[in-house]
Amino acid sequence: MLIAKCCLRIVAVVALLTASAFARDWRIANFTSNMTVAQDGTMTVREHIVLDFEGRFQGIYRDIPIQYPGPHGSNYTLFLTVTGVTDGRVTN
Numbered sequence: 001m002l003i004a005k006c007c008l009r010i011v012a013v014v015a016l017l018t019a020s021a022f023a024r025d026w027r028i029a030n031f032t033s034n035m036t037v038a039q040d041g042t043m044t045v046r047e048h049i050v051l052d053f054e055g056r057f058q059g060i061y062r063d064i065p066i067q068y069p070g071p072h073g074s075n076y077t078l079f080l081t082v083t084g085v086t087d088g089r090v091t092n
Contacts, residue, residue: 024055059087 030050037043051060066078 024057026051026053026057026060 028049029052030048032048034046035043049062064080064082066080068076068078070076
């Protein structure tokens with residue numbers, strides 16, 4: 001009986017340590033967006049996103065929707081050209 005309790009405790013401790021070692025989470029710590037509309041109707045958007053990661057990650061995937069429903073069942077599509085993406089990676 002004592003051996004079974006000891007083994008159960010060891011398994012519980014190993015499970016807790018393993019779970020925390022593989023924990024992964026992320027959140028947006030700060031988001032700013034600057035938009036400029038030119039006279040010809042074109043728009044320049046600059047976003048700065050600061051993320052906090054917990055665990056091992058390779059970054060994020062950013063999806064920008066370009067198709068939207070319009071009035072009376074119509075749809076419209078934005079013409080989007082991505083001119084650049086930079087990685088402001090901070091290493092500790």
